[in-house]
Amino acid sequence: MNKLVSSMREAIRDIHDGATLIVGGFGLCGIPEHLIAVLKEQGTRELTVVSNNCGVDDWGLGLLLANKQIKKMISSYVGENKTFEKQFLSGELEVELVPQGTLAERIRAGGAGIPGFYTATGVGTLVAEGKEHQTFDGRTYILERGIVGDFALVKAWKADTMGNLVFRKTSRNFNPLAATAGKVTIVEAEEIVEAGGLNPDEIHLPGIYVQRVVHGGAYEKRIERRTVTAKEAGSR
Template identity: 80%
Template sequence: MDKRVASMEEAVRDIADGSLLVVGGFGLCGIPEGLIRALQAQGTKGLTVVSNNCGVDDAGLGLLLAGRQIRRMVSSYVGENKTFERQVLSGELELELVPQGTLAERIRAGGAGIPGFYTPTGVGTVVAEGKEHKSFDGRTFVLERGIVGDFALVKAWKADTLGNLVYRRTSRNFNPLAAAAGRITIAEAEIIVEAGELDPDEIHTPGIYVQRVVQGTAEGKRIERRTVRSKEGTA
């Protein structure tokens, strides 16, 4: 089954207002830039987005924030986006902060069909408020729920027409977890080859998890935070 679609716009056309999206990437590495821009242009609103972070002000998921298209964000890190900060403090944007390892496991659990799991992370903090607690071997754990999205948006380096995906180096990050956790998974790939051209041992996400593949591009490397060091002996 050839899962290619002709354009980014076609790939996201049925993402409706109020959808829950699981989005791959870490910072600006391995994010589905083209799919995000297509959603921005489509104007879909009221979205709940589950992703490690929310990009920066003018890139990644930050583009959807700028258009006030995200209603609720489930993230582990939000420190690089001033728009995000303003919207949270003004009450425009709902925020659920989740410890990074817990977020990864919630997404993985959703993709594996596991409704919930117990973890010690967050016990005794605001993270655990209102959640079920249970003791195992004398240690307290808190129940966390798995996450399944209406859609998952991921970025791959290579894909084949059957939807098998290969990620490149650190851009793998949250992408394999996100790809398994969407009822409909849309993969943006820099290179698309015919079925059978990928070495089976290379494949990170089997095509059974992926419903659509769309041609993307290799975007120029963005610097998320520029840090400079003065020369020794100078201010």
């Protein structure tokens, strides 16, 4: 089955107001930057977005945030985005902070058809408020729910026309999980080959989880926060 679509605009055509999106990436590494940019142009609003973080003010999911297209963020880290802070403090943006490992497992569980699981992470903190508590072998755990999105937006290094995917390095943190948990998974790939063009032993995610693949073209390799040593700073 050929899952290749002709353009970014065609790939996201049916993302509707109020949809829940699961978006891959870690910091600014491995984010589906072209799909995000086209979604900004489309103007879809009232979105609930599940992602490790919300980009920066002028890149990644920060573009949707600045355009006030996001109603709620479910994230584990939000410290690089002043727009995020402003909208949260003003009450414009609803935020659900989730420990990073718990967020990854909630997405994985959603993709695996698991409605919930127990974890000790967050017990005794604000994270545990309002959640079911159970004791196993003398230790307290809280119930966390799996997450399923209406759509998943994913960045792959390589894809074939059947949707089999290969990810590169750190982009494997959340992209494969996100791809499994979307009812409709949309992938932008740096390189697309014909079916059979990928070594089966190197495929990180099978195409059964993917509905659409689009070529991403050129990418801008940004760094979320650039840090240098005092020596390097002095030499500038």
